[in-house]
Amino acid sequence: xxxxxxxxxxxxxxxxxxxxxxxxxxxxxxxxxxxxxxxxxxxxxxxxxxxxxxxxxxxxxxxxxxxxxxxxxxxxxxxxxxxxxxxxxxxxxxxxxxxxxxxxxxxxxxxxxxxxxxxxxxxxxxxxxxxxxxxxxxxxxxxxxxxxxxxxxxxxxxxxxxxxxxxxxxxxxxxxxxxxxxxxxxxxxxxxxxxxxxxxxxxxxxxxxxxxxxxxxxxxxxxxxxxxxxxxxxxxxxxxxxxxxxxxxxxxxxxxxxxxxxxxxxxxxxxxxxxxxxxxxxx
Amino acid sequence: xxxxxxxxxxxxxxxxxxxxxxxxxxxxxxxxxxxxxxxxxxxxxxxxxxxxxxxxxxxxxxxxxxxxxxxxxxxxxxxxxxxxxxxxxxxxxxxxxxxxxxxxxxxxxxxxxxxxxxxxxxxxxxxxxxxxxxxxxxxxxxxxxxxxxxxxxxxxxxxxxxxxxxxxxxxxxxxxxxxxxxxxxxxxxxxxxxxxxxxxxxxxxxxxxxx
Numbered sequence: 001x002x003x004x005x006x007x008x009x010x011x012x013x014x015x016x017x018x019x020x021x022x023x024x025x026x027x028x029x030x031x032x033x034x035x036x037x038x039x040x041x042x043x044x045x046x047x048x049x050x051x052x053x054x055x056x057x058x059x060x061x062x063x064x065x066x067x068x069x070x071x072x073x074x075x076x077x078x079x080x081x082x083x084x085x086x087x088x089x090x091x092x093x094x095x096x097x098x099x100x101x102x103x104x105x106x107x108x109x110x111x112x113x114x115x116x117x118x119x120x121x122x123x124x125x126x127x128x129x130x131x132x133x134x135x136x137x138x139x140x141x142x143x144x145x146x147x148x149x150x151x152x153x154x155x156x157x158x159x160x161x162x163x164x165x166x167x168x169x170x171x172x173x174x175x176x177x178x179x180x181x182x183x184x185x186x187x188x189x190x191x192x193x194x195x196x197x198x199x200x201x202x203x204x205x206x207x208x209x210x211x212x213x214x215x216x217x218x219x220x221x222x223x224x225x226x227x228x229x230x231x232x233x234x235x236x237x238x239x240x241x242x243x244x245x246x247x248x249x250x251x252x253x254x255x256x257x258x259x260x261x262x263x264x265x266x267x268x269x270x271x272x273x274x275x276x277x278x279x280x281x282x283x
Numbered sequence: 284x285x286x287x288x289x290x291x292x293x294x295x296x297x298x299x300x301x302x303x304x305x306x307x308x309x310x311x312x313x314x315x316x317x318x319x320x321x322x323x324x325x326x327x328x329x330x331x332x333x334x335x336x337x338x339x340x341x342x343x344x345x346x347x348x349x350x351x352x353x354x355x356x357x358x359x360x361x362x363x364x365x366x367x368x369x370x371x372x373x374x375x376x377x378x379x380x381x382x383x384x385x386x387x388x389x390x391x392x393x394x395x396x397x398x399x400x401x402x403x404x405x406x407x408x409x410x411x412x413x414x415x416x417x418x419x420x421x422x423x424x425x426x427x428x429x430x431x432x433x434x435x436x437x438x439x440x441x442x443x444x445x446x447x448x449x450x451x452x453x454x455x456x457x458x459x460x461x462x463x464x465x466x467x468x469x470x471x472x473x474x475x476x477x478x479x480x481x482x483x484x485x486x487x488x489x490x491x492x493x494x
């Protein structure tokens with residue numbers, strides 16, 4: 001029993017490594033790097049260089065408030081997990097030894113690891129892109145505060161004064177990391193469950209819907225204010241009903257994530273019993 | 284004594300019936316061959332026996348116990364279609380990762396298994412650099428290393444050179460003499476005639492003859 005658990009742990013680790021070092025992940029990271037660079041970081045770096053100042057390199061919680069960035073981010077996640085139902089030929093010999101249920105549980109756990117590592121890489125990317133103009137501390141730097149104040153009069157700024165006033169960099173960083181990891185995990189798990197119960201095409205369609213939801217939310221927030229309650233990618237940012245009446249609170253987000261995860265895990269464990277293994281092509 | 288029985292097995296993909304009321308039995312300590320053209324249903328049948336595919340109707344009976352539909356037959360060592368391994372590791376590491384699932388890793392033993400199939404255990408060559416024949420040898424090693432009583436081998440001689448084919452014919456005979464049950468699919472008539480005690484011929488998902 002202990003042997004099997006140990007072996008499953010190794011298997012999960014291998015699954016995670018396969019995904020992290022895949023061509024898909026590389027493409028996603030290059031797209032995000034370029035988009036982020038063009039979108040904001042190049043200007044911020046230039047600003048830091050010109051005025052000889054440093055910045056707290058936490059941008060994700062702000063970036064995910066921008067509908068065009070979150071749209072690209074959403075499609076990157078969709079592409080990253082579009083090889084659902086993750087049936088790789090090399091796993092055949094593992095399934096033969098660990099069985100269907102253990103296989104699906106290992107897959108689910110590896111999805112959680114991939115999501116957490118993916119978010120971690122995103123944070124590291126910000127750090128690398130801003131290097132050496134980095135301010136490490138738990139107080140917002142002058143530049144961020146100035147830009148946030150500017151946002152009060154200029155709506156094109158990504159830095160939200162509300163977020164800066166209410167949260168410290170560590171708080172907001174941790175918040176977005178945790179929520180981001182679990183939301184990506186939830187989306188991947190939902191896509192996985194749909195691909196196992198219905199088919200891959202419907203699962204990808206679902207992923208596409210989730211990725212385009214932030215645009216719908218942004219454009220119709222005054223007509224359909226509660227659309228944010230159905231757009232999980234928007235929840236990666238610090239959302240607080242104190243900021244706007246149409247935003248859901250953390251309790252709601254955590255409950256939905258938990259509910260979704262429990263439902264998809266139960267569905268996957270149940271449905272895998274009568275699913276044909278059709279091996280896909282490797283990356 | 285029959286160790287595995289396939290009873291009335293039917294499998295459809297959409298409207299395409301790939302297995303149609305197949306009955307087969309595989310005797311303990313014997314080599315049973317399955318022959319048939321491409322698309323006759325051999326691999327699908329193997330996948331159904333292994334539990335990778337679920338039957339639409341019919342049963343797989345192992346050791347007089349009816350298996351649940353889609354239950355993985357973990358008592359069998361398998362080679363199905365082309366071999367596939369974690370390409371970034373070498374052969375020994377791949378075997379280790381599989382072996383440690385149900386056994387305590389014994390590197391010396393696994394090195395011996397690799398030598399027995401003609402692979403160099405100390406080689407650091409990654410599987411991605413292996414030739415088709417080397418991958419096939421590694422696949423045979425993974426199927427046999429746990430000393431399982433049943434071996435389900437779909438085209439095990441694929442990609443092997445003439446010497447390799449001769450060697451593995453003797454190797455499979457030895458396994459049979461040691462009481463293993465082998466189920467073998469092959470396009471090579473010599474393999475079948477030299478190795479098998481019983482042969483089923485399949486055509487369009489049906490068993491058309493037994494000899």
